[in-house]
Amino acid sequence: MPAKPHGGKLVNRVVAEDRRSKLLEEAKELPKIEISKETAVEVENIAHGVYSPLEGFMTRNDFISVLETMRLENDLPWTIPIVLDVSLDELEKLEIREGDVVALVTNGDVEALMEVEEIYEFDKREYAEKVFKTTDLDHPGVKKVFEMRDRLVGGKIELLNRIENPFEKYTLQPIETRVLFKELGWRTIVGFQTRNAPHLGHEYVQKTALTFVDGLFINPVIGKKKKGDFRDEVILKAYEVLIEKYYLKNRAVLAILRTEMRYAGPREAIFHAIVRKNFGCTHFIVGRDHAGVGSYYKPYEAQEIFEEFPDLGITPIFFKQFYYCKKCYGYVNEAVCPHRGDDIIPPSGTKIREMLMEGKFPPREMMRPEVAEVILSFEKPFVD
CATH class of the missing domain: 3.10.400.10 (Sulfate adenylyltransferase)
Structure with a gap:
C-alpha cells in the first residue's frame, strides 16, 4: 500500500x-x-x-x-x-x-x-x-x-482557482497518484527527485532501486531554476523517450512536482522525501550532494541527515559513488567493482552539459543517444 x-x-x-x-x-x-x-x-x-x-x-x-x-x-x-x-x-x-x-x-x-x-x-x-x-x-x-x-x-x-499550468498532461496530485499506484498493484514505490535530463548514472540508480520495489515514481521539479539548469520541457521530453524505450511498462510513472529548487542540500533532501511520501512513495532515492549547489555542503551530508529522522515514515535509499567501468562493461559502484583509475568514467553532469551546449552527442556510456537527440532538438535546452 x-x-x-x-x-x-x-x-x-x-x-x-x-x-x-x-x-x-x-x-x-x-x-x-x-x-x-x-x-x-x-x-x-x-x-x-x-x-x-x-x-x-x-x-x-x-x-x-x-x-x-x-x-x-x-x-x-x-x-x-x-x-x-x-x-x-x-x-x-x-x-x-x-x-x-x-x-x-x-x-x-x-x-x-x-x-x-x-x-x-x-x-x-x-x-x-x-x-x-x-x-x-x-x-x-x-x-x-x-x-x-x-x-x-x-x-x-x-x-478557488488554479493558475495556468503549461505541463497539465504531466500533473498528478497526491490523491491521484495514490489511486494510480493501487491500480498498478504497487505496494512499494520508490520516488526519484530530479532537476536534470537523465544520463546513464540516473538510470542506473533508478533501476537498481526498482529491483527492490514494485514501482518507480519519477518526479522532476518543474519551476524556477538557476542559470545553466535544463529547461522544464527538455527534462520531460527526455524522460518520456527514456521510459518508452528502456523501462518495462507499468513499472515507472512520470509526473511533475511544481515548485522551485531551493538548493538547501540536506534540509531539502528531507523536504523532498516528505513530499514524495505524500504522493504515496514508501521509499526515496537520495544521491550524492542531493539538492546541493556549489560547495556549500559535504558530499554525503544529504544522506547523513536522515539519521536524525527515524520517524520520517519513508525509507531512504542511499547511493554512494557510482560510475561506468570499462572492464566491467557497465555502471557499477565502489562496493562491487575492484577497478579504479583510467578504467572508470564517473557520470559528470557538467561534462555532459558542456558537450550538449556544443551540439555534440555525449558518449554512450554517459547518456542514451535517444535522450541526447531529444535534448539537441531544442534550440535552447538550458536556462539562460
Whole structure:
C-alpha cells in the first residue's frame, strides 16, 4: 500500500464547487495581496496535500520550530519554511490585521482566500544561516531570502482557482497518484527527485532501486531554476523517450512536482522525501550532494541527515559513488567493482552539459543517444 500521508491525513484545501461562486463574489470586497507565480504554485501544493500536514502558510511558532529543530511545533519532521512574505507598507495600506480574511491574487485573478492568523517579523540572516548553512549571497537560496519582504503572514488557505499550468498532461496530485499506484498493484514505490535530463548514472540508480520495489515514481521539479539548469520541457521530453524505450511498462510513472529548487542540500533532501511520501512513495532515492549547489555542503551530508529522522515514515535509499567501468562493461559502484583509475568514467553532469551546449552527442556510456537527440532538438535546452 502507498505510504500514509505525512501527519496521517492528506490535506485538501480546495473549495467545493457549490461554495466556489459565492466565495469568489465575496472576494471582490476583500483586501487583495498580489503574489508571484511561484507563490501561487505553493498555494496549490498546500491545497492539494503535496505539503501535508500544512493547511496554509506557517505561523510564527511553526516557522521558528522549523528553523531551530527541523520539526513543526507538534514535533512532526519538517525542514523547509513554507511562508508568505508581505511588506509592512502593503499591509498598512490595505489595513490588513490579524483575524482578517484576504484574497491572494495572481495577475489580477483571485487564486485563494487566506485567513490571516498571524503577522510577524523575521530575521533574514538567521533564516539563511539555519536553512542553507550560509549567508553567502552567491547561494541562490540565500539571495532569495534576502530579497524577501519584511513581514511573514501565516494562516490557512482555501483554493478557488488554479493558475495556468503549461505541463497539465504531466500533473498528478497526491490523491491521484495514490489511486494510480493501487491500480498498478504497487505496494512499494520508490520516488526519484530530479532537476536534470537523465544520463546513464540516473538510470542506473533508478533501476537498481526498482529491483527492490514494485514501482518507480519519477518526479522532476518543474519551476524556477538557476542559470545553466535544463529547461522544464527538455527534462520531460527526455524522460518520456527514456521510459518508452528502456523501462518495462507499468513499472515507472512520470509526473511533475511544481515548485522551485531551493538548493538547501540536506534540509531539502528531507523536504523532498516528505513530499514524495505524500504522493504515496514508501521509499526515496537520495544521491550524492542531493539538492546541493556549489560547495556549500559535504558530499554525503544529504544522506547523513536522515539519521536524525527515524520517524520520517519513508525509507531512504542511499547511493554512494557510482560510475561506468570499462572492464566491467557497465555502471557499477565502489562496493562491487575492484577497478579504479583510467578504467572508470564517473557520470559528470557538467561534462555532459558542456558537450550538449556544443551540439555534440555525449558518449554512450554517459547518456542514451535517444535522450541526447531529444535534448539537441531544442534550440535552447538550458536556462539562460
